[in-house]
Amino acid sequence: MVKLAEWRGKELFRTYGVPLPRGKVVRSPGEARAAIEDGEVPVPAVVKAQVLAGGRGKGGAVRFATTAEEAESAAAAILGLEFKGEKVKELLIEEKLALQRELYVALALDRSRRVPLLMVSAQGGVEIEGVGEEAILRIPVHPFAGLAAYERRAAIAALGLSGPTARSADQLLGALWDLFNREDAELVEINPLAVVGDGVVALDAKVIIEDDATFRHPQYADLRDDRTPLEEIAREKEIAFVQLDGDIGVIANGAGLTMATLDVLKEFGGDPGVFLDLGGTDDPKKVTEAFLLMAEAHPRAVFLNIFGGVTRCDTVARGLVDARRQIPETERFPLVARIRGNNEAEGLAILRAAGVTAQNDLKEAVRAVVAAARAPANAAGTPR
C-alpha cells in the first residue's frame, strides 16, 4: 500500500481534471502567512496537517484562519504535532469554500466479484463506516467496459444532483475512473465531495496506490507508507515483516503458516511482537538477514517455525546458527525452533549442537518459547 498524503492525492486529482479548492503546501508558519499575504490562497482558509491517519478534524490537526496572522499561528500550532504517531511536517492551506452539501464518492476493489466498485452516498463528510447501507449505492464496474454513462447517471441520481452540478459530477466520475486505472490505485476516495455553486469540488483526497504496481510508477516507490522503520528495511529486503504489540518474535515460512503460528502462540499465552514470513526461501543468507532484522526489534524470545516442503530444514538451520553467532553475547535472546519436513533430522541436529531448543512438535515448542519469554532471568531482551 502506498498511501498518498492529501496534497499528493490532490496533485494527482489536478492532473486528471478533478475540481479542487485553491491551496498550497507549506512547511513553516512563515510560508503559511506568505501564502495568504501573496494572495495564493484566499481567506477564509483552512490549515490541514498532512498526515496519513484519519480523524484529523476531531484530533486538532485542522484549523481555520481568516487572516495571514491567524494562518501563521495555526501553522505554528499544528507543525511538529505528533498525530497518531506521525509527526506533522507539511500543511495544506486551502481556501474555505461556502458549500451547500457534502457527498461521498469512492472507487475501490470488489474482491468477490473481481471488479472495481464505485461507491457513492449523499451523506458525505462523515465516516463512511457510520453511514447506513441503504444510503450507499454500490456499482460494480466491468473492467473491459469501463464506467459507462448509464452507471454515472445512476450514481449522480443517488447523489441527488441535477443540471450543471450533475454535469460537473459526471466529469469528475470519469476522471476518477481514469485515475483509478492508469495510476494502479487500490482506493480513490473523496470525502467530502462538496457542492459549491454550480459544481462539485473535492475537499479531501484519499488515494492508495498498489505496492505491486510501482514498477510501472517509479514515482511512488520511494514514498513512505505508515510502515515502521524496521518494516521499511524489511520491505527493501523483500521480507514480509509486521511489528505487533507483544514481545515474542515469530519467524516462519509462508504467510499462512506464520499467521497460524501467531495464533497458536497467542492461544498458549504468548504475545507475538513480530510477524516475519521468510517466504519460500531456504537461502541461508536470506535466513541470516531475516534473523538479524528480527534481532533489531529486541524481542524477549524468538520462535522459529519451519515446514520444509521445497525448503530444506538443514539449510534454514545453518542460516539461523550463523546469524546467531553474529549477535553479541549480551544481546542474545532465547531461541526456540520447531522444524518439520525435508531434512528435518539434520536441521534439528545442527540447531541442538548450537544450543538452540529445537524439536518437531509445535505445541511443545510453543510452550517452551512462552516460558522463555516469561523467565525473569531473561534480561537480554528488552521489551519495546
Place this chain on the structure above:
Amino acid sequence: MSVLVNADTRVVVQGITGHQGTVHTVQMKAFGTKVVAGVTPGKGGGEVEGVPVFNSVAEAVERTGANASVIFVPAPFAKDAYLEAVDAGIRLTVAVTEHIPFHDMLTMYHYGRLHGAKLIGPNCPGIASPGKAKVGIIPNVVFRPGRVGVISRSGTLTYEIVNGIKEAGLGQSTCIGLGGDPVVGTSFVDALPWFEADEETDLVVLVGEIGGTAEEEAAEFIQRKLSKPVVAYVAGRSAPPGKRMGHAGAIIARGRGTAESKLTALQNAGAEVAKFPYEIPGMVAERLARLPRR
C-alpha cells in the same frame, strides 16, 4: 476422475528457462506429470531437462498438444503470458508468480472467463492429484493417493496440513492452493462444486485466512449445496486490523475480513472447524470414520 487435472494433462511451462521454472519442471516430472513443453520468448529451439522449449505458447500447443500451463514469469510479464496461453487454447493455467498487480489480474480473470478458461492463482502453489498430475510447486513428498480434497489460500501451511493427512494414514484426491492475493482466478466457491462432483473425494478440507469474504461465501455454498463433509481452518485469529500479513490479500480492512467472521460463518454452515492446524488430520480421520460405507 479427479479435479481439473488427470493422466491426460499435458503441461507447458511458461518461463521454463528461469530458476523456478527449471526446478519445478523437474519436480513436476518426478510427480509423474506429463510436462510436454516449455516457453520462453526468444529461447525457442533449446531443451530444459529434456523438455523442448518454444518461442510461443501457440507453437508449443501445436507441436506437443499441451492443454494446461503453469506461469513462472516475473510479475510485469505475467498478464501477457496468461493472455497468450488463453489465446493458444489453453483452458487451465496455474499462475505461481507473486506480486502481479491486481489491475492486471482483473484483466486476466475476465479474459479467461470470456474464453471458458480456468486460472488458479496467482501467488499460489497450484494443483495436484497424487498418482495423476501436478501443475505447480506443491512438494511431492506430502502426497499419497486418497479421498480427501484440500482447498487452501495458503502455501506452506497447506503443505503441512496435506502432510499431516498423509501421516494420519490417509491420502488426498486433489489439492488446490488458490493463492494469497486479493484477486484470485479461482476462489473457494469456484472450487467447491468441482469437489462436490468428484467421485474420488469424500471430504473437503478448507484452509482460509483473514482478508476478504471468500470464506463467508464458501460457507453459504456449503450450507446450500455441498453434500460432503467439510473440515475448515482459518489462519489469522491474532492478526491486527490494517496490516498485510505476508499475503497481499491477508488484511482486515474497515472491519471486514476477520477470522471470527469466517469461523462463525463456516461453523454455522455445518463445517467442523479446527482451532489449530495440527488438529485437522485427526478431525478428518474421525469424520471419515463416521461416513456411511459406500
